[in-house]
Amino acid sequence: MSRVCELSGKSGLVGNRVSHAKNRTKVRLLPNLQEKKFYAPGLGKFVKFRLSTSALRTVNKIGIEAYCAKEGIRLG
Template sequence: MSKRCAITGKGAMSGNNVSHANNKTRRRFLPNLRTIRVTLEDGTTKRIKVAASTLRTMKKNSR
């Protein structure tokens, strides 16, 4: 399963680890994914992976 948010599509980004001696090696920045249960219109529930930042935005907009 890919490390991707089901709502916003945020995925892994790439960058560099930079040492004190300025050596650079490649690394990945992974999104902070959380598994949540979503209730569909027909009453069934489904588990999806959502980024924590997306959950915060959804909670903010639901007020």
């Protein structure tokens, strides 16, 4: 399973870990993904997503159906 948010599409990136001596080591910076179930009143059932915490905050604020409509994602 890839480490990509199913709703926002947020994924990891590559950066450098820099020591005091300015030595650079490659490091993967991964999104904070959580698995969460939401109730979709339009479908009348729960839908499960693996989403980033920033997308989770937005879904909690405006609702799962409004978020999917805004992003152009079909539920179900």
